[in-house]
Amino acid sequence: MQTETTLAQADVSELDLVKRCQAGETEAFDELVTRYRTRIFAMIYNMVHNEQDAWDLAQDSFVKAWKSIKRFRGRSSFYTWIYRIVMNVTIDWLRKKQVKGAGVEFDDAIQLREVNPASKTLPKADPLPYERMERTEVRARIDNAITQLSPEHRAVILMKETEGMQYHEIAEALGCSIGTVMSRLFYARKKLQNLLKDVYENI
Amino acid sequence: MFMKTFEEKWTAWLDDQLTGKELDDFEASLPDKEAAETEKRDATKLGALLKQELGAQPFSNEEFFSHQLRERIARENAQDRHGGKSTWWTVPRLVWTGAVSLALFMICAVAVMRDKTPGERSEYLTQILNMRVDPVVSPNATVSVFETKGDRVTVIWTEGLQSLPSDYAAK
Numbered sequence: 001m002q003t004e005t006t007l008a009q010a011d012v013s014e015l016d017l018v019k020r021c022q023a024g025e026t027e028a029f030d031e032l033v034t035r036y037r038t039r040i041f042a043m044i045y046n047m048v049h050n051e052q053d054a055w056d057l058a059q060d061s062f063v064k065a066w067k068s069i070k071r072f073r074g075r076s077s078f079y080t081w082i083y084r085i086v087m088n089v090t091i092d093w094l095r096k097k098q099v100k101g102a103g104v105e106f107d108d109a110i111q112l113r114e115v116n117p118a119s120k121t122l123p124k125a126d127p128l129p130y131e132r133m134e135r136t137e138v139r140a141r142i143d144n145a146i147t148q149l150s151p152e153h154r155a156v157i158l159m160k161e162t163e164g165m166q167y168h169e170i171a172e173a174l175g176c177s178i179g180t181v182m183s184r185l186f187y188a189r190k191k192l193q194n195l196l197k198d199v200y201e202n203i
Numbered sequence: 204m205f206m207k208t209f210e211e212k213w214t215a216w217l218d219d220q221l222t223g224k225e226l227d228d229f230e231a232s233l234p235d236k237e238a239a240e241t242e243k244r245d246a247t248k249l250g251a252l253l254k255q256e257l258g259a260q261p262f263s264n265e266e267f268f269s270h271q272l273r274e275r276i277a278r279e280n281a282q283d284r285h286g287g288k289s290t291w292w293t294v295p296r297l298v299w300t301g302a303v304s305l306a307l308f309m310i311c312a313v314a315v316m317r318d319k320t321p322g323e324r325s326e327y328l329t330q331i332l333n334m335r336v337d338p339v340v341s342p343n344a345t346v347s348v349f350e351t352k353g354d355r356v357t358v359i360w361t362e363g364l365q366s367l368p369s370d371y372a373a374k
Contacts, residue, residue, distance in 0.1 A: 026276060033269055038262040046257045059272055066276050135256075142256050161253040167220075179211050186210035189217070192253075193245050200248040 014078050021069045029066055036079065037062075039163070040086055046158050047090050047151070049143050057093055061086040076172050083165075083173040087155050094151040138199055145195035153188040156181055217246045341365045 014035075020028035040061065045054035064085050072081055146154055155174060159165045165173070170181045212229050215221050216239075221229055233239045262268070343363035350357045 026273065026280075029276070030269060030273060033272060034265075037265055037268055038260075041262045041265075041268070042257070042260040045260065055268065058268070059275065062272050063275055063279060067279070138252075139256055142253065157253070158257065161250045162257045179207065182211040182214040183208060186214045189214075189246050189249065193242070193249055196249060196252065197245070200245070200252040203248075203252060 015074060018069065018072060018074070018078055021066070022072070026066075029069070032078065032082075033062055036082060040082070043083075043158060043163065044086060044090050046146065046162065047154050048094065049147065053093070057090055058086075061089045064089065076169075080169050080172045083159070083169075084175060087173050088175075091151040091155060094154075098151075138203075141196060141199050145192050148195065149188055149191060153184050153191075156184040157188040157192065160185055217243050 014032070017028045017032050021032065037058065041054055041058045044057045044061075045051065048054050048057065061082070065082050068085070072078070146158075149157065152174065156170055159170045159173065167178045167181050171178045174181065212221070212225075216226070216229055230236060341364045344365075345362050347360040347362075348357065349360065
């Protein structure tokens with residue numbers, strides 16, 4: 001898994017930044033946040049499908065990471081470590097929301113009303129209106145399909161397919177075995193294949 | 204990689220993680236290899252779709268995100284420093300104050316108890332018993348003593364006394 005590093009960022013090693021964070025340097029943590037904020041926000045957004053919630057959860061995750069960075073021993077990469085925090089925060093939130101809403105989370109109609117899929121997918125060059133509409137529909141279909149997965153299955157499929165993480169990295173991030181990751185991936189793929197077959201066949 | 208279940212092997216096969224004998228064994232175990240290959244292609248297409256649609260997303264206001272986070276962390280740090288100081292000062296203090304207070308209380312309680320605990324006989328009883336009731340003056344005089352040690356009460360009941368000697372008085 002490659003991190004998003006520019007040449008300037010690459011000058012400072014991640015481990016060095018972590019050590020400086022452990023010494024209480026908030027500037028070093030700011031640097032780490034800059035490196036990972038986009039990917040982490042996108043990951044959370046794809047899990048919760050709401051920009052404000054994703055923003056808050058990303059903030060909470062980074063605050064937790066800052067508070068517990070002294071316990072980071074460097075056995076895994078910083079990215080995997082922070083992903084574990086992100087996943088804990090997000091999955092807990094989704095579970096609570098599910099309990100509160102008593103299953104409302106998986107109501108398709110509500111999902112479509114709440115989510116503005118176009119906001120995150122518009123390319124920089126303005127597409128033609130029909131293209132935009134088509135992409136909006138595709139995004140809505142994908143979001144809708146993902147909301148029908150359990151939080152753990154969402155996490156696994158998104159980490160594998162959008163982040164390109166290895167099984168062992170996903171297992172570390174979720175605190176489960178590699179076998180569990182593979183099994184969850186199996187069921188998540190099956191479900192999404194059923195729900196999105198017409199979408200990926202037509203692209 | 205050790206795989207036990209069909210789901211695990213299937214996932215590894217889809218992701219091209221099976222090699223050598225494992226791959227041969229798995230493919231030989233498939234009842235319909237053509238259908239499996241079709242599903243594998245579907246899974247690849249699904250993966251590509253998800254990556255394309257969900258992968259790279261712009262994150263607007265990222266500088267504001269960092270700014271807000273910096274402020275929040277500064278606030279949390281300030282709270283921790285404040286909280287940390289008070290914890291460092293008050294907890295040991297509370298423990299020591301509690302222990303010293305308890306010790307003082309115990310010492311005082313023991314001292315007071317000792318002072319207040321009546322002896323085997325009260326002063327009054329001692330006086331009366333030491334007195335000789337004159338049999339001439341009070342031939343039918345009787346002195347009864349009722350004592351409840353638990354309640355620290357002593358009742359002296361006198362009957363038949365005609366007169367009290369002048370020096371017989373409770374001090």
